[in-house]
Amino acid sequence: MEGNEEISASSPVPLAPAIKKEFPEVQEFARLLPTFLDDKTLLRYASDDQNKSFYETKGFLADSTFFNLFTYHFVQGNPAKALLEPNSIVLNEEIARKFFGKEPAINKMVHVSSNTAGDLDFKVTGVFRPATEPSHIDARFFMSLNSGRWGEYMRRTTDMASNNMFFSYLLMKSQSDVTQFNSKLPAFVEKYMKADLVAAGFSKKQFIQPVADLHLYTKAQANVTPNGSVIYLYILVSIAFFTLLIACINFMNLATSRSVKRAAEVGVRKVLGAEKSALIRQFLGEALLHAFIAFVLAIVMVKILIPFFSTISGRQLSFDFSKQWPLITGFLLLAFLAGLISGSYPAFYLSSFQPIKVLKGKFSNSLGVVSLRKVLVVFQFTISIALIIASVVIGKQMNYIMTKNLGFTEKQQIVIPLRGDNARSIYQNLKNEVKKNPMVLSAGGSYYYPGIFNPSDMNFYQEGKTVKEAYNLKMNYVDVDFLQTLDIKTVAGRLFSEKFPADTNRRLIINEEATRKFGFKPAEAIGKPLFFDWKGETMRYEIVGVVKDFHFESLQQSIKPFAFQLTPTPEYSYLIVHSNTSEVKKLLSSINTAWEKLNPNEPFEYSFLDQDFQKNYEAQQRLSGMVGYFTIIAIVICCLGLFGLASFSAEQRTKEIGIRKVLGSTVIGIVGLLSKDFMKLVLISNLMALPIAWYVMHKWLQEFAYRTTLDWWLFVIAGITAFTIALATVSYQAVKAGISNPVRSLRTE
Secondary structure (H helix, E strand, O other), X not given: OOOOOOOEOOEOOOHHHHHHHHOOOEEEEEEEEEOOOOOOEEEEEEOOOOEEEEEEOOEEEEOOOHHHHOOOEEEEOOOOOOXXXXXXXXXXXXXXXXXXXXXXXXXXXXXXXXXXOEEEEEEEEEEEEOOOOOOOOOOOEEEEOOXXXXXXXXXXXXXXXXXXXXXXXXXEOXXXXXXXXXXXXXXXXXXXXXXXXXXXXXXXXXXXOOHHHOOOOOOOEOOOOOOOOHHHHHHHHHHHHHHHHHHHHHHHHHHHHOOHHHHHHHHHHHHOXXXXXXXHHHHHHHHHHHHHHHHHHHHHHHHHHHHHHHHHHOOOOOOOOOOOHHHHHHHHHHHHHHHHHHHHHHHHHHOOOOHHHHHOOOOOOOHHHHHHHHHHHHHHHHHHHHHHHXXXXXXXXXXXXXXXXXXXXXXXXXEEEOOHHHHHHOHHHHHHHHHHOOOEEEEEEEOOOOOOOOOOEEEEEEOOOOHHHOEEEEEEEEOOOHHHHOOOOEEEEOOOOOOOHHHHOOEEEEXXXXXXXXXXXXXXXXXXXXXXXXXXXXXXXEEEEEEOOOOOOOOOOOOOOEEEEEXXXXXXOEEEEEEOOOOHHHHHHHHHHHHHHHOOOOOOOOEEHHHHHHHHHHHHHXXXXXXXXXXHHHHHHHHHHHHXXXXXXXXXXXXXXXXXXXXXXXXXXXXXHHHHHHHHHHHHHHHHHHHHHHHHHHHHHOOOOOOOOOOHHHHHHHHHHHHHHHHHHHHHHHHHHHOOOHHHHHOOO
């Protein structure tokens, strides 16, 4: 559309049946429709002795064939027949237990109030046990798609261009080739869709993709659940790998630096007939033993810390030996590999000593060994400094998106979902009651609000043009007070008002981005007509106002053309209440009282708009937390290695330090002498880490349409931090050596 290609996971309702009819490779199909108009769905159960109602999330409408394509563990009912009848519902075990306790749920009636599904009674035909493994279909309940308005919609709809709301799954016959099948779809589009697409003013390409690829390896937007990021996985795996590598480097450095302690042992063993291969096996065996002990301790620590890991990752993680033994076996092999890598160089180095030299006390670290040790220290700190920079940049970006002006007032906004016919029918009375409260500035209703999924859009074109030159505008349907409640500012024209009753007659308020798309200035837009074609009819709309651009999606998305339309009937999904008090609990109690008076059969539910908007950044916030923790771990490991090397360096130079002190050297001079070599290495690490970190963070920030800057001072802070940590680590040993009594170190000379 508009010359741009957008990849979407959803499709129109007639698509899957037509594909099955056209292609013998397709064995079965199933369509899935999320309750996309609801962030919460109201489920109610009434019996002679109890009346229970709960707001639930993650609900779907599905074809009767759905459980033939996807396996769910049913504890009640038959999956093959569970969704055959209209108005049937399948619950997960947790919901069933909340409603019915230990009683069987089958054939019980549950009333569903949903803006997507409608207000209907559903019969429970199945109960499934929640899966322990994650799924891109993260569902808590399924309703029959052949119910109410959607059943009627499926039966009468043939249009394959618009209303792309359904997720269509195909069960392919064995030996079907995805690439070959995709090559047949252009002809299918030409045959079945061309007329509808021409009328709609855009084109389509259809393709299929394996379900296993959907979470991490699809470019399709607006999937069943938000796509995962394979980039984030690569980042975390890379951090874990480099952290392990830092530990291996520590082992190699300390083993070679302290080789003088074992030189005599090697000499004696060789004199007594030990072969080089036997010594290599011995030293490798010691390294592997260390790695195995570390593996056992790691398993224990993970078992203890799994709840903490679950919290920072935002995922329910499990660690079950009986189910995850292949994974644990893989980690055992990883431990073996780490032991082999970290022990290989020390083993070959130690086993190469010449017995005559070492037994005469002529052992010394070769220049090559010292140089390698320095290279490894530089490598360690390069990784650590890069992690520090990444942690600082991610934190700065998180602060940026948390504090950026969104173009509307998000603070002190209370969101009240309206589910069911009764909740919507009391809207005006509830709004009037709320507005009487002196703690309320304003209140307004809408279909959607900023930060949540908005599926509504329309293709508008200007006078004198055709639908082929239309621009896509996101739509929201509001009452007269909604824009004032969010404090969205006008640039030209006016907002909706009760003073203009004709505003319900296809009047529009658009944002600045929409005026740019249509090629006129905001002031010029007022009074201009826009046209929309639908099923052979052309409808005329008029622009009465232009508002400043605002973020109705996360800052990862650029601001798109947007329009508001006034609805003639108050069938809103949400009531937004703008409070002007710090006593929010008191206000909520007052609203709850008004709700219970007008709608006693439904529970009062609310959320805060600013918190709802920030939910869009949960993945980035988790990444920020995990990178921060990993950075601390990597720095600690680096410092442990540096501490050991500094200790060894001070020990080797004990007599030198004693002589220098006798000749008048100060403690500060000794500290500088021992520290400067390590500080040079940290400086080199900084120079290497900066371009690497800049490149990686620059790529990561490209995921955001609105992002912070990579300022030079971020890199300076990271460098100074690493330098300070390294200096503090080395200084302890340096000061300890500097204040030691020279008489002790020189008395044997």
